[in-house]
Amino acid sequence: MINQDWIDHYPDMYANFLTEGSYDHTPYIVSSSKITRGHISFKYINMWGRSGQFLPCVKKIWMTNIEGTSMYQIIKKLKALKPGLRELNKDRFSDIENNNSLLQMYMHKLQEELGVNPNNQAMIRWINEGDANTAFFHGAIKSRRMKNKVLMVEDVDGHACATTTEIRRAFLHYYNSLLGTSSPTKRVRKTTIQCG
Template identity: 25%
Template sequence: MGDFNCVLHTGERVGSAVRLSEIQDFQNCVSKCSIEDAKSSGNFYTWNNKQQGDNRVFSKLDRVLINQAWSSQYPNTEVSFRNEAYFDHCPGVITVYPQLAVGRKPFRFFSIWQEDPRYRDIVTSAWNGVYQGTKMFQVVQKLKNVKITLKVLNTEGFGEIEVKEYKASQTLNTLQTALHLNPSHGELADREKVALQEYNLAHKAYLSFLAHKAKVDWVKGGDDNTALFHRSIRQRQIHNTIFSIKDMHGNWTSDPAQVLDAFLEYYK
């Protein structure tokens, strides 16, 4: 952590252009060290030159960079960049918050469900249910029925996706090892063909599941992507968590109940 005297991305300076040549070494260092910014709040720009008018420059020079080991050990780490007062750099306060209670998970649609041959029929059947009431009430009930149906489909056809993918991989690996020892064995070749199809389906489902949770669509299939997906999912979970908030009275709080109250008060 500290003043790196260099921005990491082109959007981290206002008032003066960022040249790609000046950030390339820093970006390469961050990439090779497999580190990333800790979750932060408060001021985005952490330094300014204190000049006036068009000569004022704001930059993000200070940051806290962490590796995967730190993220795993202290997932609830947050750095808050405060106002700089008469200094040119903003002070950063690092806090490791206690583990928060996990709330109810929202319903999510996974595109892999559409690969199931039953998908269209069961969704159509669920949507065509007859309900009494206003049009909006009927739509809400139809959506609820579709949600329940898709949850059942997920449990029956796509439950324990990671376990299924692993078992399919092990089965395929065993058969291919046996086939290499006995290349002319016709039955092994047939079983290997079926196992390969089952693995491709299981692996596709697993990657689709991870991609959806990580919300990345710029990576295509492949074994090397699973670590990336897991890391991206972890990053999203951390950055979507609100550890502290300033209420309408200007007071900061990190108490989970008070954070919730601050949200409710703001949106009343």
């Protein structure tokens, strides 16, 4: 992931690898003990607009009379609106973040359990339904066929081959080019073979 140059420039950096969650890859967070966060700006959150308390909160502030230019009035009203929206977020939506965190922790726990024995549920279902000529069995066969199907390959020149003839020709050309070539081989130790 990193090289010596990176380590020399950023000695305090570290990576924290997370469980997959709802991603199709393993996310990670790169952090440093010396990085500090600056001022956190105020941001409007779309879910506030769905609350019944949102419009009355905005109307109350927007109806106030402020002296000055139009731009000055808008800026003052927006600044006055911040505390009300923060309170709305705290009262109505703070539990969403907590519930989301709890659900994510539960999901990560299940994924870790699944990581320990990923085939547990699949094996139980296969034992119960697998070989009984069921829809599950035929679905599993169809899925395996799709997974094993070669739909496209790149030939040695980098061209995409998509038809059966082109794919066959690309494979033959590649493996024929390997025939008759030598490559250095390593001797396998007997202890390695004995250990399995």
